[in-house]
Amino acid sequence: MTPHEAKDAVLLLCRERGFESVRVAAAGPTAHGAFFREWLKRGYHGSMDWLERAPEFREDIRVRYPWVRSFVMLALDYAPLLPEDLPEDSVLPRVARYARAQDYHEVYKPRLLDLERAMKRLTPGTQALWYQDTGPFLERELAARAGLGWQGKHTLLIDPQSGSWKLLALVATSLELEPDEPASDHCGTCTACLDACPTRAFPEPFVLDARRCISYLTIEHDGPIAPEFREAMGGWLFGCDICQEVCPWNRKAAPAFAQAPEGLETLTLHKVLALKPEHLERRIEGTALERAGTSRLVRNAAIVAGNLRDTALVPALEKAARHAEPWVREAVYWALMRMGSFEAYAAISRAQRHEWDDDLRETIIAYLQRGTGHLQ
Template identity: 40%
Template sequence: MVNAEETELLARRIEAEARALGFVACGIASASEDPVRAERLEQWLGEGRHGSMEWMETRLEHRRSPQGLWPEANSVIALGMSYALAHDPMALESSRDRARISVYAQGRDYHDVVKKRLKRLARWLVAEEPGAQVKVFVDTAPVMEKPLGEAAGIGWQGKHTNLLNREHGSWLFLGAIYTTLRLAPAIPQEDHCGTCRACLDACPTDAFPSPYTIDARRCISYLTIEHKDAIPHEFREAVGNRIYGCDDCLAVCPWNKFAHEAQAAREFLPRAELVAPRLAELLTLDDAGFRRLFSGSPIKRIGRNRFVRNCCYAAGNSGNPALVQQLQPLAADPDPVVADAARWALDRLGQEP
């Protein structure tokens, strides 16, 4: 590229192509390090708020900035794809026989869907700009998608630390394309949370020590997905009937009233069997059954044992004695964490293991 006018034109063409591919948000950020952003990350890690997610600490230098991961990068194309939903994610909160799965995991694995679209956009860009180099990322690499999205102007990190968009609310899957091209950076998005604290007040485990800061060790999403051992006793009741993730802080956000049900990617439409699954059926899953049920789902990565562990906690919180029959065999499960969770649940339901 030769001048500012041409780089600005290319940025607009990239956004147009991104929208044609189903991305509802697209912006450009610099790949250089932001000292403030890097300092916040170091402080968060230094306080141990990442829990057992050791990979965040071991690859700190790669997370500090895009150039820390790929020194040749000059620009970042930050993208968002909507998975806005038609149903209320809180509707099953009081159910005694159904479990809750986070909205983002009720359809196809977003890693596969978003990455496929990113690759198509990247191929288009290389064809348009011969000599350009690109790398695409969706969540599994040491990339700070949320602060990069804010820097690229596609949203702002709300008090719940997730990215918010004025048109699409909380329901965005994020991806990024790093490129050697020098593109015109966008103006960073301003914070529009104001005095609202709905997300902070909605958290069942008080996982926000202060606005804009999350302690993963107290977060139900972390506890049910990333945490491999028994969930600490102080959080088990608060888990309720959530068996994979938690949507509470997102669901109560007022900005979601502007979001529309996702139309771009049919793959994100929820599978009927995952919208309101029966705990009695989930508690009986063996490894083969678990793999069949969650084929093509992000849930598959946590494995049968961690998933059934979560289902045991949900059963214990249900107050439903009909689940005792499914829990009793699990009290002798080969996995000690599952067995402990089952015994806890049986005790909550007034039964001997």
Template identity: 40%
Template structure:
């Protein structure tokens, strides 16, 4: 078999050829520090009603339990940014959907391409044992991206990359291939607190920590039923997700256009006016959001969010 450095170079180059924006490698092992922080976060109830976050805790923090025999975690980044997306900062005339949800469901798009990379490695090595994931299993994807040298965790708890900002999806291949790990990069947030200062619900309760129960994204996507009265008028003009803490981040001035066309924003979404959203019917919803992440909240959930917008 080829040397580790050569294999890494070949795999990384193939990942870029497929359309991923970055690829890194980490040793598959228990995440000790991250395990402690996750347990503390869960015990404080910061996950709100997302009880699935506490499921399979051991597997979530140890990939060798999730994928027996694993030795390496390969992480990839895939941008979802596109210059045609509406300007969101200070936009008070439109109802807004987070950038990541303006195209096709990333689970399908990124996973298909990650499968291509897995198959390539399988053929390259003569047999690869492992699994690939895109936000589809108990995997701490940001932690693995950090360990793979693909960025650092910013004060808004998102992964930041000096070359691409934070508008990207993360995918992993957890496998039995032994490869030398890449080196993590240092934190480049410095003294900047723009994300913290800009959050209208104070969800970033301290640097690097987010309380989901206060987050606009949680309330407009994961929360079921009527909105908590405390947050009814706090959604501003967001109807699915929120990009505020990312939009104000200086590193996102370096965002790059998504390579996968299916992740580009749909014209039907970009063309919607505030008035169009309030008139949205079920058939139109199904047509516009076929195969979209917005299906997660459903028609009634989206209508609830539209009704509770501030602007």
């Protein structure tokens, strides 16, 4: 087969499996290798240490797989709208849009694996490997090279036809496929995403400091969240969509409603704080929230509660004050202090009786001194 014929055959296989937004990029070294290494050097990846492993693979996958000649790049839309008839106190509006349904990895895995196998059958000896988030690739750079869109100033891929509410996947193959034209940048002078970021996670256009990003802080970061970011987190429990919400290109996104699992749709801040870990695990099973795990979710819920200053959450926070992780308990005490009510300070006072961590006991004492007037 010629590269053109091979591409037509692969596109047909993609369409048969429900993949409509498909483009092709030729294998080759990235133009962003030096940028990526500098990004790592500055520590902008935070604790995501896996990004440091074998950067040469991300710069050119042929260092690891010499047989790769082409990338089949896939863009997968996700629903930007909340489900209809959502319970009023559901946490779903506090969850990034991509995570409001069943975990996309599990949704797309069977179809991607089937596509990989079908491509291997096109010609004798054809090799192919599918990846989604887990491989040593600079996926957004490859997607832009393939013409699926361009990387916006918020570093996410923007499709000029439908915006940025998209997931990416790829199949690396030994087939020589006719490549598509790269996409050009259409952000122009717009800085809406940069200006809207409440934690100032973009030190410059097209550069993300993950250590300041709400998505990183709520999903990937273990341990305490620095006080300077807590108020800026607002109501986000898992992830953040602010830089995409303000992007004018997302006005073109097709209206679609998320299909949330019942356990997630009916989950509330009170339940996140008060449920036993094993019960919370069951509520988030099969969703992207499993990535954060229960301890980070409880920490995040405490910070959201502190920002809301909703005293109705005091009883749930008091239950969370018994959490095994000291950095979770510290977030709970911070939230109670932020509320500033008699009930909140009384809960902090009661927590002092069972707090075994010396540093946290000092924190409690300092908070109680601030609230002496409330307890008199």
